[in-house]
Amino acid sequence: MSNSGNHVIIGAGPMGLMAAMDLLDKGKSVDIYETDDRVGGMSATFDFDGLDIERYYHFVCKTDYPLFELLERLGLSDALHWTDTKMGFFFHGRLYKWGTPLALLRFNGLGIVSKLRYAMHVMYTKNIKDWQSLDKVNATGWLRKWVGKPAYDVLWRSLFDLKFFEFTDQLSAAWIGTRIKRVGLSRKSLTQESMGYLQGGSKVLLDAMERYILERGGRIHLKSRIERVSVADGRINGIVVGGRELPCDVVLSTVPIQYVPKLVPALPRAFAEQIESIKNIPVACVILKLTQPLTENFWMNINDPSIQIPGLIEYSNLNRMTPSVIYAPFYMPKTHPKWSQSDDQLIDEVIGYLKMINPAFNADWVLSRYCHRYEFAQTICPPGFQAMLPPMKTPVEGLYMADTSYYYPEDRSISESIQTARKLCASLADEGASV
Incomplete structure (x- = not known):
């Protein structure tokens, strides 16, 4: 089959955007469909009472070479800044330097x-x-x-x-x-x-990727959920969006792979079960805007029986800003009783911890509060995980998939999204698709 027709990408996170860029560079016709009202996925920004900031924290490490290459390609190398950061360890009631x-x-x-x-x-x-x-x-x-x-x-x-x-x-x-x-x-x-960040946040990169795609004829459809991927004779022949069936030849899914069996009912059951064997931990991430810094640390690990979060990320100690911004992630299975608590309950719990960490803290420091939730935040990677991962090329001809699971053994980062997108596009080429 020659994959020279329209290529559909599901998901407009960094992986989907990077895949679109590579396909457009090879002369392909590309449509991206995104359920959200903005591009970016977990790296997207939101208006936090007048402060544009990412829903979930991100940082850059010295080894994030795929990201450095993309920044150079987009003329954004000067947006990358480095900060000498500090780390803390809160252990049994005392905050230590670390x-x-x-x-x-x-x-x-x-x-x-x-x-x-x-x-x-x-x-x-x-x-x-x-x-x-x-x-x-x-x-x-x-x-x-x-x-x-x-x-x-x-x-x-x-x-x-x-x-x-x-x-x-x-x-x-x-x-x-x-x-x-x-x-x-x-x-x-x-x-x-020393950790890095982008001046203006991930939005600077996402906006540049979006412009690159649109300027080359790619199409990004926001608030557009694909309801079904149609298959005929074992190969992709279209997608259903808003009740309308649209033709396409290739579909690349970059959303959590657990969605794929529902999107593609024709997927062989054995392959669907392989996908379903990959487990994830959700996150409820509290974000607070404070009048002043809580600590001097960017990252703080916590081991205290009175505190039920693994750590705090004081993002404003990486990307210097006023007011101060703190992220506090609750990772937990959906079966955990805390998952059913309201956002306000989780936020109040975090605020209650802050005075333990800094006795000078009081509730008047809190200017704004929010909580974001994401169901597929952290893949469970058991021993032998490499062999558990389904191939990017599915048994349905023209259907390819990848998500954060495919970063393994690396951890989640925008740099790994970029690298995995390139591997996903390469899997098309490996199967004889003219990309």
């Missing part, structure tokens, strides 16, 4: 042997190049083996338990290892972490 050898030495929650084992593990992980050997290794067991039970219990257990709950012992060491490496390599020196 992220440097001196901070580790001064931390009184561990003995010297545990500290040395922890430091050795970070150094080892930063130098891993081939993650295949860790794909089938259990993450929590791997961490305990390296750092020991005392260090695992203090530094890791609450982070896993408050993000993955019953899935805590079902995670691949390759996934957590690449996360440690990405952040670890984003350092200017042993004593100084």
Whole structure:
């Protein structure tokens, strides 16, 4: 089959936009359909009482090379700025400095042997190049083996338990290892972490990608939900939008793959079950605007029995701004009782934690409050996850798919969205499509 006709992309997040750019560069006709009223997906911005800011926090690391290449391509390299950031660790009622050898030495929650084992593990992980050997290794067991039970219990257990709950012992060491490496390599020196951000936020990049697409004849349909993908004789022949059937030859889905079996009823059952075996953790992310900084830290991990979130991200300590902005994510399965609580209940809970972290805090600091929810925020990547992932090319001819699951073993980032979009387009070419 020659895929020279119209290409439909489902989803206008960074992955969908990047795929559209690549296809348009190859002379293809491209239509993007997006349910939301804006492009961007999880990286989209919203009007937070007069402040345009992302719904969910993003940061840039020194190894985000696909993002750097795209910024250069779009003439946006000057929008990337770097900040020397600080990290904190709130442990049993006390906020510690974190992220440097001196901070580790001064931390009184561990003995010297545990500290040395922890430091050795970070150094080892930063130098891993081939993650295949860790794909089938259990993450929590791997961490305990390296750092020991005392260090695992203090530094890791609450982070896993408050993000993955019953899935805590079902995670691949390759996934957590690449996360440690990405952040670890984003350092200017042993004593100084450096993180990046885009001046104007991700919106600057998204707007440029949108302009690139429109200027080259691509079409972006917002508030347009695809109801069904039509299949005839085992191949794509159209989509149904607003009750109208529109012809197309190729469909690339960049939304969570769990939507694909519902969109494509003709998908073989065995393939649909393979998709359904991939599990995700939702997030309810509280965002607060404060009159002043809560701490000096960009990132703060938390291990305190009185606090039921794994950490706080004080975004205004990365992208310097006034007023201050804090993100507080509640990751939890939808079966967790907290998921059924109202947004206001979750926001009030977070505000209640802030005085514990900074005793000077009072409720008058809070200028604005909001909570965003997303059902497919974090893929569960168990040992052997690489073999679990369905191929990007589905059994239906002309139907391709990818989502954040395909970043594995890397963690979620705009840079990985860009890289995965390129792999998705390459999968068309590998199957003989003239892209």
